[in-house]
Amino acid sequence: MGTCSENRKSVPELFGSAVFNDDVMMERLPKDVYKSLRKTIDEGKDLDLTVANAVASAMKDWAVEQGATHFTHWFQPLNGITAEKHDSFISPTSDGRVIMQFSGKELIKGEPDASSFPSGGLRATFEARGYTAWDPTSYAFVKGDSLYIPTAFCSYSGEVLDKKTPLLRSMEALSAQAVRMLRLFGDEKTQQVITTVGAEQEYFLIDKELYKQRPDLLFTGRTLFGAKAPKGQELEDHYYGAIKPKVAAFMGDLDRELWKLGVLAKTKHNEVAPAQHELAPIFTTTNIACDHNQLTMEVMKNVADRHGLVCLLHEKPFAGVNGSGKHNNWSITTDSGKNLLDPGARPWENLPFLLILAAVIQGVDEYQDLLRISVASAGNDRRLGANEAPPAIVSMFLGDELTAVLQAIEEGKPYTQAQRKKLETGVRVLPDFNMDNTDRNRTSPFAFTGNKFEFRSLGSALSIACPNIMLNTIVAEELRRFSDILEQSPAPTGEAVYALIRQVLGRHKRIIFNGDGYSAQWVEEAKRRGLLNLPTTADALPRYLDQKNVALFIRHKIYTEAEMEARYETIMEEYVKTLNIEALTMARMVRGDILPAVSGYASALAQGVAARRQLIPSLPCTAETGLIEGLSALLDRAYAQTSELEALLRDPSSESVNILTAAVHYRDKVLPAMEALRGTVDQMEQRASGACWPYPTYAQLMFNI
Numbered sequence: 001m002g003t004c005s006e007n008r009k010s011v012p013e014l015f016g017s018a019v020f021n022d023d024v025m026m027e028r029l030p031k032d033v034y035k036s037l038r039k040t041i042d043e044g045k046d047l048d049l050t051v052a053n054a055v056a057s058a059m060k061d062w063a064v065e066q067g068a069t070h071f072t073h074w075f076q077p078l079n080g081i082t083a084e085k086h087d088s089f090i091s092p093t094s095d096g097r098v099i100m101q102f103s104g105k106e107l108i109k110g111e112p113d114a115s116s117f118p119s120g121g122l123r124a125t126f127e128a129r130g131y132t133a134w135d136p137t138s139y140a141f142v143k144g145d146s147l148y149i150p151t152a153f154c155s156y157s158g159e160v161l162d163k164k165t166p167l168l169r170s171m172e173a174l175s176a177q178a179v180r181m182l183r184l185f186g187d188e189k190t191q192q193v194i195t196t197v198g199a200e201q202e203y204f205l206i207d208k209e210l211y212k213q214r215p216d217l218l219f220t221g222r223t224l225f226g227a228k229a230p231k232g233q234e235l236e237d238h239y240y241g242a243i244k245p246k247v248a249a250f251m252g253d254l255d256r257e258l259w260k261l262g263v264l265a266k267t268k269h270n271e272v273a274p275a276q277h278e279l280a281p282i283f284t285t286t287n288i289a290c291d292h293n294q295l296t297m298e299v300m301k302n303v304a305d306r307h308g309l310v311c312l313l314h315e316k317p318f319a320g321v322n323g324s325g326k327h328n329n330w331s332i333t334t335d336s337g338k339n340l341l342d343p344g345a346r347p348w349e350n351l352p353f354l355l356i357l358a359a360v361i362q363g364v365d366e367y368q369d370l371l372r373i374s375v376a377s378a379g380n381d382r383r384l385g386a387n388e389a390p391p392a393i394v395s396m397f398l399g400d401e402l403t404a405v406l407q408a409i410e411e412g413k414p415y416t417q418a419q420r421k422k423l424e425t426g427v428r429v430l431p432d433f434n435m436d437n438t439d440r441n442r443t444s445p446f447a448f449t450g451n452k453f454e455f456r457s458l459g460s461a462l463s464i465a466c467p468n469i470m471l472n473t474i475v476a477e478e479l480r481r482f483s484d485i486l487e488q489s490p491a492p493t494g495e496a497v498y499a500l501i502r503q504v505l506g507r508h509k510r511i512i513f514n515g516d517g518y519s520a521q522w523v524e525e526a527k528r529r530g531l532l533n534l535p536t537t538a539d540a541l542p543r544y545l546d547q548k549n550v551a552l553f554i555r556h557k558i559y560t561e562a563e564m565e566a567r568y569e570t571i572m573e574e575y576v577k578t579l580n581i582e583a584l585t586m587a588r589m590v591r592g593d594i595l596p597a598v599s600g601y602a603s604a605l606a607q608g609v610a611a612r613r614q615l616i617p618s619l620p621c622t623a624e625t626g627l628i629e630g631l632s633a634l635l636d637r638a639y640a641q642t643s644e645l646e647a648l649l650r651d652p653s654s655e656s657v658n659i660l661t662a663a664v665h666y667r668d669k670v671l672p673a674m675e676a677l678r679g680t681v682d683q684m685e686q687r688a689s690g691a692c693w694p695y696p697t698y699a700q701l702m703f704n705i
Contacts, residue, residue: 011259014256014259014260015259015260015262016259016260016261016262017260018066018141018142018143018260018261018262019139019140019141019142019260019261019262020059020062020063020139020140020141020142020147021139021262022139024062025037025055025058028058028061028062029054029055029058030054033051033054033055036048036051037051037055037136040136041136041137047108047136049104049105049108050104051104052104052105052107052108053103053104054104055104055107056102056103056104056106056107057102059102059107059140059147060089060100060101060102060147063140063142063147064089064100066142066147067142067145068089068142068145068146068147069088069089069090069145069146070086070087070088070089070145070146070147071086071087071089071102071106071146071147071148071149072084072085072086072087072146072147072148072149073085073110073132073134073149073151074148074149074150074151075132075150075151075152075153075162075164076153076162076163076164076290076294076463076465077153077161077162077163078161078162078163078566078567078570079570079574080163080461080462080463081294082294082298083153084146084148085110086146087106089101089102107134107149108133108134109131109132109133109134110131110132110151130153130154130155130161131153131154131155132151132152132153133151133152133153133154134149134150134151135150135151135152135164135168135287137168137285137287137288138150138287138288138291139262141261141262143261150164150291151164152164152165152168153165159560159562159563159566160559160563163290163463163465163466163469164287164290164291164465166465166469166558166559166563167286167287167290167465167468167469167472168287169556169557169558170468170469170472170473170476170556170558171194171195171286171287171472173472173473173476173556173557173558174193174195174332174472174473174475174476174479175192175193175194176476177475177476177477177479177480177483178193178332178340178356178476178479179191179192179193180479180480180483181352181355181356181479181482181483181486182334182352184483184486184487184493185351185352185493187334187352189336190334190335190336190338191335192334192335193332193333193334193335193340194285194286194332194333194334194335195285195286195330195331195332195333195468195471195472196283196284196285196286196289196330196331196332196333197283197284197285197286197289197290197328197329197330197331197464197468198280198281198282198283198284198289198329198452199281199289199290199292199293199326199327199328199329199458199464200278200279200280200281200326200327200329201278201279201280201293201296201297201300201326201460202271202276202277202278202324202325202326202460203276203277203278203279203300203311203312203313203324203460204273204275204276204277204311204312204317204318204324205247205250205275205277205304205309205310205311205312205705206275206309206310206312206701206702206704206705207308207309207310207700207701207704207705208304208305208308208309208310209308210696210700210701210704211310211701213695213696214695214696214701215585215588215589215593216582216585216586216589217310217312217317219581219585220314220578220581220582220585221312221313221314221317221379221461222312222314222316222317222318222379222582223317223318223319223698223701224582224585224586224589224674224678225586225589225594225678225681225682225685225695226318226319226682226685226697226698226701227682227683227685227686227697227698228319228320228698229274229697229698229699229702229703230699231274231699231703232273232274232320232321233272233273233274233321233322236272238270238271238272238273238274238276239270239271239272240269240270241270243268243269243270243277244705246307246309246705247270247277247705249307250303250304250307250309251268251277251279253303253306253307254268254279254299254300254303255268257299257302257303258295258296258299261292261295261299262292263281263292263295263296263299264281264282264283264284264292265279265281265296266280266281266282267279267280268280271322271324272321272322273318273321273322273323273702274321274702274703275701275702275703275705276321276322276324279296279300281293281296283329283331283452286330286468286472289464290463290464290465290468293326293463293464294463297313297461300313301313309705312324313460313461314379314460314461315377315379315380315382315383315459315460315461316379316382316383318698318701318702319678320698321702323382323383323389323460324383324459324460325383325389325456325457325458325459325460326458326459326460326462326464327454327455327456327458328454328455328456328458328464328467328468329449329452329453329454329455330452330453330454330455330468330471331451331452331453332356332475339451339452340352340353340356341353341356341357341448341451341452341453342451343402343451347401347402347405348405348408348409351493351494351497354405354409354497354501355479355482355497355500355501356475356479357402357406358478358482358500358501358504358505359475359478359479359482360396360453360475360478361396361504361505361508361509361511361512362478362504362507362508363474363475363477363478364394364396364446364474364511365507365508365510365511366474366478366508366548367470367474367549367552368394368511368531368532369532369534369540369543369544369546369549370470370474370544370549370552371394371445371446371455371457371467371470371471371474372392372394372457372532372534372540373470373540373541373543373544373571374466374467374469374470375457375458375459375462375466375467376536376537376540376541376571376575377459377461377462377537377571377574377575377578378537378574378575378578378579378582379459379461379578380457380458380459380462381535381536381537383459384457384535385518385535389456389457390443390444390445390456390457390517391445391517391518391522391523391533392533392534392535392536392540393445393517393522393523393526393531393532393533394445394446394457394511394531394532395444395445395446395511395512395513395517395526395531396444396445396446396447396448396511396512396513397444397446397447397448397512397513397514398448398512398514399448399514400514402448403512403514406501406505406509406512409498409501409502409505410501410502410505410506410509412502442456443516443517443518444456444513444514444517445457445517453471455467455471469558473552473553473556473558474552476556477552477555477556482500485500486500510529510530510531511531513525513526536667537571537572537575537663538572538575538660538663538664538666538667539667541568541571541572541575541663542568542660544564544567544568544571545564545565545568549564550564569659572659572660572663573659575663575666576659576662576663576666579666579670579671579674580649580650580666580670582674583645583648583649583670583673583674584649586642586645586674586677586678587642587645587646589695590638590639590642590677590681591642593694593695594638594681594684594694595635595638595639597688597692597693597694598631598634598635598684598688598692599635600692601631601688601689601692602627602628602631602632602635605624605627605628606624606628608624609621609624609625609628627687630687631684631687631688634680634683634684634687635684637680638677638680638681638684641673641676641677641680642677644673645670645673645674645677648665648669648670648673649670650662650665685697
């Protein structure tokens with residue numbers, strides 16, 4: 001929790017107070033050093049070592065004043081979390097004392113061990129050296145006793161082993177192609193186009209002491225067993241409801257901790273499921289938004305712990321209620337601040353907007369597989385399409401007005417703007433107001449929401465880097481194609497643009513769907529349209545290495561083919577290992593706790609029946625004998641199902657196992673066996689005494705704050 005002095009600070013004073021941001025740099029760096037650093041940040045100029053030394057010295061002095069004794073190069077390896085190795089600032093002197101030093105060389109480059117991070121076969125254990133490289137576009141910050149320096153991460157031989165580097169590459173690729181497109185419309189001023197993101201984060205809060213009593217939550221982040229509580233989300237009384245005092249205290253401290261770190265935490269509220277909540281930030285540059293979201297997830301866990309709570313970020317921690325997602329609000333802005341996804345008052349005449357919209361439509365349709373792959377994980381497979389999240393089928397929602405504008409263009413007809421509706425409340429003291437021409441669609445995986453696209457399929461624990469790498473790259477590709485065509489046209493604007501848009505709609509309008517994405521009818525309609533339905537990671541991921549996808553990333557210099565193969569191996573291996581850990585945990589819980597507890601309860605019932613009948617032989621004891629018979633049958637079934645599950649498990653790290661074969665085995669054999677065992681155990685929980693059940697129940701976990 002924040003100190004008393006921090007709590008007394010106003011929000012503007014508190015915001016960014018732990019960040020070595022532009023204001024701090026202007027104040028502490030010599031003018032020539034500051035200008036040189038700004039050129040590196042804004043224009044990608046090389047950073048001179050003399051400048052780096054001056055920056056490092058000022059950064060160290062500032063960090064020490066903030067209470068830092070160490071520094072760390074903070075990076076994002078392929079496993080989706082963050083990594084850090086801490087070194088102190090101390091340096092020995094000749095008289096046996098120490099001074100605090102930090103050099104430009106230490107700022108720019110670090111050398112962590114690269115052999116133990118996921119590499120998909122790019123690095124062997126004996127090839128240990130790796131490098132971290134400072135990303136000056138994402139400000140350093142102090143957390144705890146360390147200065148955190150956001151960095152990229154690569155191997156000794158140059159292969160990219162992180163999520164930041166390809167994200168930055170994708171941003172540069174989109175910027176280059178978007179600027180090229182703007183030149184066609186006479187824009188000579190824009191030098192850079194920036195993608196921006198606001199990542200809404202959903203999460204659950206539960207009591208820490210109850211959490212400690214659940215091995216499944218400890219090992220896997222979700223409940224592997226658990227009968228539904230009598231009340232879930234049926235009354236819809238938790239969504240936007242009054243925030244409980246203990247949760248409000250957590251949220252208040254979370255805001256303060258995030259604001260200190262420069263994270264633009266804006267909105268907080270209760271979500272649909274009991275114990276579920278959401279935090280939404282203000283938009284910022286994509287790579288910074290990615291860093292901030294990684295920080296947000298970490299800080300959520302730390303602050304929750306201080307409040308006697310645990311923050312669950314798993315996509316589906318509880319069966320039978322909504323899981324948690326992350327909504328990736330993505331937009332495109334020029335360096336002068338113009339939002340290129342803002343349709344304006346007359347979108348049918350806004351040619352740059354229409355061309356970018358067409359690029360997004362074509363890209364989402366052509367690369368449906370990549371967008372699905374970008375949100376693939378064992379946890380998110382449980383959430384997608386479960387009547388709480390978009391389906392695994394990728395589609396786009398544009399709304400009535402934009403759909404009508406595009407239809408008019410396709411048909412070569414003039415567009416007649418729909419008249420704005422007015423909401424009349426019928427109450428004198430309440431104002432009437434104009435309504436938007438388009439509703440929102442919360443069932444769409446990829447929805448246009450006024451001046452941005454909301455990619456709603458991300459899982460709550462997922463890094464937002466991969467989805468944004470995909471979005472940036474596919475739109476860069478389509479803008480490249482469009483510019484190639486239009487640059488050959490005698491008149492590259494006007495009718496040539498409309499003709500190009502008509503071609504795009506003729507081939508790709510199947511991806512546009514404004515209806516109910518949760519409905520069974522949509523699954524059939526999507527199949528008729530020829531859209532992909534890839535329900536699991538094992539279904540989706542093999543398409544990652546399709547030739548069109550490899551060619552895309554190589555063309556824009558995002559990945560090499562070897563780096564793509566490494567990511568395929570890494571994600572697939574994580575899928576298999578996750579399911580293996582869950583299955584092992586299930587078996588241990590059943591054998592170690594559940595079978596003994598239920599057997600003991602049945603034995604106690606049997607002893608009670610025997611004792612009663614010894615006194616009165618004619619007593620039927622119908623309730624007890626019925627319970628004993630039912631529980632005994634369930635015990636036998638659970639024992640057999642546990643043995644069957646254990647027999648299906650394979651070592652996911654075995655070199656002899658083909659990773660795709662293993663993934664298909666876990667999808668087709670292990671997962672059904674896990675679900676069958678869960679069904680049996682949940683029936684036992686409903687029949688057994690609450691006093692004998694070895695774990696906190698759903699009712700306790702979700703309603704005990």
